[in-house]
Structures are given as structure tokens and as C-alpha cells.
Amino acid sequence: MMLDRIEADYGRSFADVVADMCLHTQRRAQRAPQRASISNALDSRNPLLVRAIKAMQANIETPVSMDDLAEAAGCSRRQMERLFVKYLHQTPYRYFRDLRLDHARGLMRETDLSVTEIAVASGFTSPVVFTKSFRARFGYSPAKGRKAV
Structure with a gap:
């Protein structure tokens, strides 16, 4: 909201500079929910779970093994x-895949990247795997999602 106010008063380029200074990589739409801390969003303060999810977020564009994520979490x-199933009712693999798919859908809305570029930027090693996963999660293909944007 503040960036919209700055843009209205000083222009888009200045608002982008301020966003960069505040470490915002994307401007949030007015109706989009604000980002909460991981522990608040999960309703869990388990430090191992929080570290695992932070490692996933930090490696969203990189295919990372579950062993490497576990090591990063300690x-x-x-x-x-066990922690993911207990607190999130899903496997870490599924959580990470869904996180990457949500990231891909955001890129689809915010950028002009091709579907293949979005697949790579979201950590998928194959556009075919990306397309199948995207369709299974959202009910439509990335190509249809791209056309709708």
C-alpha cells in the first residue's frame, strides 16, 4: 500500500527504487494477502520445520534433494x-513442489517469461514434469494460464 502511495506522489521509477531498498522483489497487489512470518503462517514454532521451509524458499529456483534440505534444517x-506430516499434513516433497508451483503461477502473472523459462525459474528440470504438475495442482495447463494473463 505504501509503495502505491509513493508511486502516486513521486512516480513509478521512484517507487521501484524504494521497493528495491526495502528488499521487495515484487509489488503486492492491493487485494493480495500480506506475507506473514513462516512460524505464524504455519501455526508452528518448531525451529527445524521453519529452517526446512526457509531452505526451500531460498532454493525455489534450484532442484534440491530432500537430503540437502534436511541437512540445511539440521x-x-x-x-x-515426520515434522511435515505432523504439522502440515503432507510430505516435504509435496510442500516444496507446491511452493514451486505457486512461485511459477506468480511468475506467470508478473512476467512475460515463456512457460519453459518459468519451469526452469521454478526449479523444474523438465517442462513436461512442470506442465503435468501444474495441471494437477491448478486444473489447467500453464499454456492456458499464460493466455489468461
Whole structure:
């Protein structure tokens, strides 16, 4: 909201500079929800779970193994899997895939990147796997989503 006010008073380029200074990579639409801390969003303060999710967010564009994510969280892969199922009712793999798909859908809305470029920028090693995963999660293909934007 503040960036919209700055843009109205001083122009888009100045608002973009302020956003960059505040470490915002994307401007949030007025009706979009604000980003909460991970522990508040999860309703869990488990430090291992929070570290695992932060590692996922930091590596959203990179295919990372579950073992590497568990190591970044400071726990075993099995312990990480149990935490995800206990608190989030899904596997860490599924959570990470959905996080990457949400990121891809955001890129689709905010950029002019091709579907293949979005797949790569979202950590998918294959456009075919990306398309199948995207369709399974959202009910339509990335190409249709691109046309709708």
C-alpha cells in the first residue's frame, strides 16, 4: 500500500527504487494477502520445520534433494518428513513442489517469461514434469494460464 502511495506522489521509477531498498522483489497487489512470518503462517514454532521451509524458499529456483534440505534444517530426512506430516499434513516433497508451483503461477502473472523459462525459474528440470504438475495442482495447463494473463 505504501509503495502505491509513493508511486502516486513521486512516480513509478521512484517507487521501484524504494521497493528495491526495502528488499521487495515484487509489488503486492492491493487485494493480495500480506506475507506473514513462516512460524505464524504455519501455526508452528518448531525451529527445524521453519529452517526446512526457509531452505526451500531460498532454493525455489534450484532442484534440491530432500537430503540437502534436511541437512540445511539440521535434522535427518526421516525427522523432516515426520515434522511435515505432523504439522502440515503432507510430505516435504509435496510442500516444496507446491511452493514451486505457486512461485511459477506468480511468475506467470508478473512476467512475460515463456512457460519453459518459468519451469526452469521454478526449479523444474523438465517442462513436461512442470506442465503435468501444474495441471494437477491448478486444473489447467500453464499454456492456458499464460493466455489468461
